[in-house]
Amino acid sequence: MNYTALRSRYVDDTVATASPAKLLTMLYDRLVLDLTRAETEQRAGDRAAAGPHLTHAQDIVTELAATLQLDAWDGAKQLMSVYTFLLTELIGANVAGDADRTAACRELVEPLRDAWHQAADELARTATPLEPVAAATAARPFGELGVG
Template structure:
């Protein structure tokens, strides 16, 4: 359900995506952007926006799970577990209005984004 939503959002906004690698980078960036918006909503006490932005992050992470190549071995399995854990943290952040859980997810995705950029730049 969420996966198609995330893909459609990015596809609509970025019709000329260069490559699947670029799409993954944009999805990671989306999680960071949506988490920042959710954190602001928590600070502002805006329940509707908090739920909206956290759900957007969950949708993106769900899409990341959907595109994993499970034939890729342990890395794909690790990422699947990591992504599911991040979704759990986002749900807890939503229920408990907990900015620290949002920060934890954002820190993980900052690291993933940096590693992804390094990996895809080397591959080019």
């Protein structure tokens, strides 16, 4: 297997086994990375290189909006408004090649990313740890699991 295939498999496995909170923080981390890269390319005058980063950022925001449960908490509708605003700005930044607009999007997203990281860390600290599989099955008599 070549490096690209191994990296792709690693990413796929990481995403497949991540908790919902971890997935959310991974999306926000990548969103900030895409915005940073796009801004750098725009400031260098390379709109063609910035485009894929901005398009990927739009894909992430679209996914965040699509999975947001509007009735789950009081601030969900306001967060959806932020996502809608971000999509509009990202499209405009891409069309115009506007690094300042891209930077403004990044500056809006960074505190959200930090807040989600803080919430995920708090959730991890207060969550009840799961019993390891080996410990859960070790004391059971033969046949109890329906295998023998």
